[in-house]
Amino acid sequence: MDRFERQYILPGFGKEKQKKLKDAKVLVIGAGGLGCPVLLYLAAAGVGTLGIIDGDIVSISNLNRQVLFGEGDVGINKAEAAAHFLKSKYLDLKINCIPEFLSTSNAIKVLSSYDLIIDGTDNFPTRYLVNDACVLLGKPLIFGAIYQNEGQVAIFNADLQKPISYRDVFPDPPKAHEIPNCSETGVLGVLPGIIGAMQATEAIKYLTGYDYPLINKMLIYNLMHHQTYTLELEKNQQGQLLIPKSITEFENIDYALACGAADSILWNEALELLKGKPKAVLVDVRERDELPKLKNFPHLTVPLERIMENDSKLFEGDPLILFCQSGIRSLKACKMLKQKFAGKNIYSVVGGIESPSAPIY
Numbered sequence: 253m254d255r256f257e258r259q260y261i262l263p264g265f266g267k268e269k270q271k272k273l274k275d276a277k278v279l280v281i282g283a284g285g286l287g288c289p290v291l292l293y294l295a296a297a298g299v300g301t302l303g304i305i306d307g308d309i310v311s312i313s314n315l316n317r318q319v320l321f322g323e324g325d326v327g328i329n330k331a332e333a334a335a336h337f338l339k340s341k342y343l344d345l346k347i348n349c350i351p352e353f354l355s356t357s358n359a360i361k362v363l364s365s366y367d368l369i370i371d372g373t374d375n376f377p378t379r380y381l382v383n384d385a386c387v388l389l390g391k392p393l394i395f396g397a398i399y400q401n402e403g404q405v406a407i408f409n410a411d412l413q414k415p416i417s418y419r420d421v422f423p424d425p426p427k428a429h430e431i432p433n434c435s436e437t438g439v440l441g442v443l444p445g446i447i448g449a450m451q452a453t454e455a456i457k458y459l460t461g462y463d464y465p466l467i468n469k470m471l472i473y474n475l476m477h478h479q480t481y482t483l484e485l486e487k488n489q490q491g492q493l494l495i496p497k498s499i500t501e502f503e504n505i506d507y508a509l510a511c512g513a514a515d516s517i518l519w520n521e522a523l524e525l526l527k528g529k530p531k532a533v534l535v536d537v538r539e540r541d542e543l544p545k546l547k548n549f550p551h552l553t554v555p556l557e558r559i560m561e562n563d564s565k566l567f568e569g570d571p572l573i574l575f576c577q578s579g580i581r582s583l584k585a586c587k588m589l590k591q592k593f594a595g596k597n598i599y600s601v602v603g604g605i606e607s608p609s610a611p612i613y
């Protein structure tokens with residue numbers, strides 16, 4: 253208990269609340285800009301069991317904000333690197349490390365064994381998926397999000413009398429191309445640090461019953477002038493109707509499609525597909541002389557101009573993963589090929605080869 257003395261001597265906290273933290277099982281989804289500070293502070297505060305799920309690997313451009321990692325971790329799975337670091341700091345901490353992306357096929361199993369779920373991900377399909385799974389399983393969810401200089405934190409699905417979920421606030425997902433991610437907009441590393449620390453604060457308050465957690469409230473924080481304001485959240489019937497009614501229905505939803513993102517994927521998702529799907533084919537739709545080249549991964553080069561010509565390798569590939577310089581030509585090629593090959597899975601990689609997460613370094 254010596255490790256936590258400064259915490260439990262706080263008036264109103266005490267050893268009882270410290271014990272509640274030790275007994276708690278918390279799942280953190282995404283070990284990125286938000287997930288890293290969440291994990292760091294929950295481990296330091298004495299949460300007994302932490303689950304970490306993330307299928308991505310550490311990139312050099314993550315290091316301005318993903319504070320559990322250093323240069324030596326580049327190329328290593330984030331859940332594994334985070335677990336390794338935290339275990340080396342706190343020997344009694346129990347960690348369940350899941351080095352894969354959360355999806356409809358693993359979500360119910362993964363979420364079931366935790367008391368509290370914390371979302372540290374950065375994309376709408378996952379955010380709606382996590383929300384719906386938490387509603388179906390009756391799990392409280394701590395939501396966090398950032399955009400440029402602003403961040404949001406809320407606790408959903410925790411008030412048994414009036415369970416409010418993310419869908420009550422944002423019933424319909426925006427289209428993926430309407431909302432850029434950090435790789436396109438930029439972010440000061442401290443903002444996910446602040447918002448992640450707020451998510452960890454809310455987790456501690458919720459788990460221990462320490463005062464005033466943000467249940468059914470959303471805190472909005474702006475970094476520029478340190479303004480904060482809190483919204484009281486209300487139920488919204490339109491949002492309620494969009495939540496799947498059963499686990500079977502949930503498992504059959506294509507959240508990427510529902511978020512209009514079916515055609516667009518990130519490089520890390522593209523590489524996962526290439527690894528996991530034996531028939532997956534990566535296609536460069538730029539002209540042959542355009543630079544930089546993608547050297548480390550086998551791929552076809554079929555310039556946009558010739559994309560509709562007959563090509564048996566394109567015909568056989570499934571999924572087809574298209575990339576170009578910045579993601580615009582590949583999106584066009586994707587639309588054209590979808591008409592030609594109805595039913596085939598065809599994706600365009602967001603940001604193209606110029607995206608900081610492109611595997612060219």
Ligand SMILES: Nc1ncnc2c1ncn2[C@@H]1O[C@H](COP(=O)(O)OP(=O)(O)OP(=O)(O)O)[C@@H](O)[C@H]1O
Nearest residue numbers: 282283284285305306308353354373374378435609
């Ligand atoms: N379905 C998912 N399951 C688990 N982790 C996810 C899922 N979707 C996203 N993530 C993870 O959430 C984290 C979000 O971190 P962050 O917002 O800092 O962005 P990033 O993807 O690491 O970096 P960048 O956007 O610069 O490429 C990432 O580590 C990402 O892999």
